Amino acid sequence: MNIKSILTNYVTFEEKALINRFFKHEDILPLINQLPTEFKVEELGISVNGKSINAIKWGNGKTRIMLWSQMHGDEATGTMALVDLLNFLKLDSEPVKLISKNCKLLIIPMVNPDGAAAFTRRNAQQIDINRDFIQTATPEGKILKQARNDFEPSFGFNLHDQTTLWSVDGTLKPATLSYLAPAFDKALSINEVRENAMLIIADMFKELDQLLPNHIGLFDDEYEPRAFGDNFQKAGTSTILIEAGGYQNDSEKQQIRKYFFASILSGLTSIASKSYEKQSTDNYFAIPQNNKQIFHLMINNLLLNDIKVSIGINYDECPNTDGMSTYKSYSVQDIGDLSFCDAYQVYDARDCKLNGDIFFNKAADFNLSKEGQIILAFNNGHLLT
Ligand SMILES: [Zn+2]
Structure with a gap:
């Protein structure tokens, strides 16, 4: 399979109804209900606020x-990528035939519709569903657990977003994608089940690294006994x-979505063709680790108390009350020698005048001007220019 040529036709299966991260349950539902008959849609249960959680069998x-x-x-x-995948599976192509012949998929897009409505991590009970495996106090967690017990899948794809502050070790590039075969115990043991996940990831990395060089890392593999991925592995x-x-x-992840889709498709074809059986775990461990050597914004060559320093500034993203947008709150996260770091946006403060004060771990509240022109301005954590 040539993933590159598939992506050149991405526009033919990209779901046009989803244009940013703020779509809701009511946007996804019609897309699921309009699927052709070879897709069997089943309601698995409902969320705290009564929204259906659906599975599609194919x-x-x-x-x-x-x-x-x-x-x-x-x-x-992950939901955008899954909807794109559903569209792709409707089309006639060699990879679709291969997957259909060898695999049966159970796709559950949007496990947490109430969280999506408010654009929050947690569900309507304010519980992190992915820390609820043991207690299973959330209906959504219960549904997901039951779905695995009933379907008994050999393979699982657990789809998330991570902070945009992760970078790939040795590259100073954002970790646009990260992969992990989650551990099933504290010792991070490797059995056949986890090893197979590692081998599939090695196959995925081989293909995706060509499309996104230096932008793919290995996620931190600390064992989390309350998480679903770790327990499903177990x-x-x-x-x-x-x-x-x-x-x-x-910021709306419309490029990333494409590579996310390509990762899933690459993983599915690896399973369907059994090509992962020829992989080596050495290739999994050779994937660079994630680290945190990037900032959202960095200012170099700033004279602060007569010392030339760099300033690292990051934002926290918080949802607005309608759940349809976010606001960003910027704070100073490092001061000093940041020569080993990079950022999404870099400013050079040489010959600039600083108005206001800079305090570590406090909201950014200053501006920088050059020859009377303001080049960067914050007001109590809000970015103005
Ligand atoms: Zn997550």
């Missing part, structure tokens, strides 16, 4: 694969975590 093969997205309501990229489903991070000039 494919005629034996190998069962479950894919689920948006357990965290403000992590929308239960015998080879689970692959995909995280969408940041990409230059792509």
Whole structure:
């Protein structure tokens, strides 16, 4: 399969109804209900606020694969990629035939519709569903757990978004995608189930690294006993975590969505063709780790108290009350020698005048001007220019 040529036709299967991260349950529902009859839609249950959580079954093969997205309501990229995947599966192509012949998919887009409505991570009970595996106090967590128990998938794709502040070790580039075969114990042991997830990821990385060089990292693999991925791995489903991070000039993740789709498709074809059986875990461990060496914004060569320093500034993104947009609150996160770092936006403060004060760990509240022109301005954490 040539993933590059598939992406050149992306416009033919990209879901046009989804244009940013703020779509809701009512936007997804008609897309699911309009699917052709070879897609079997089933309501698995309802969220705290009574919204349906649906699964779509597709494919005629034996190998069962479950894919689920948006357990965290403000992590929308996986859902966009799954809807694009549904559109792709409607088309006649060699990879579609291969997957259909060998696999049966269970796709659960938007596990947390109430979180999506408010654009928050947590559900309407204010619980993080992905820390609820053991207690299972959330209806959404219960539904997801039950879906795995009933379907008994050999493989799982757990789809999330990560902070845009992760970078790829050795590159100073944003970790646009991160992959992980989650651990099933504290010792980070490797059994056949986890090893298969690693091998599939090695296959995915091989293909995606050509499209997104230096932008793919390995997510932190600390064991989290309350998380679903870790527990599904333990239960015998080879689970692959995909995280969408940041990409230059792509705050609504419309570029990342494409690479996210390509990652899933690459993983599915690896399973369908069994090409992962020829992979080596060495290639998984050779994927660079994620680290945090980028800022949202960096100012170099600033004279602060007569010392030349760099300033690293990051924002927190908070939803507005309608859940249809966010506001960004900027704070100073580092001061000093940041020569080993990079940022989405870099300013050079040479010959600039600083108006206001800069305090570590406080809201950005200053401006920089050059020859009387303001080049960067913050007012109590809000970016003005
Ligand atoms: Zn998440």
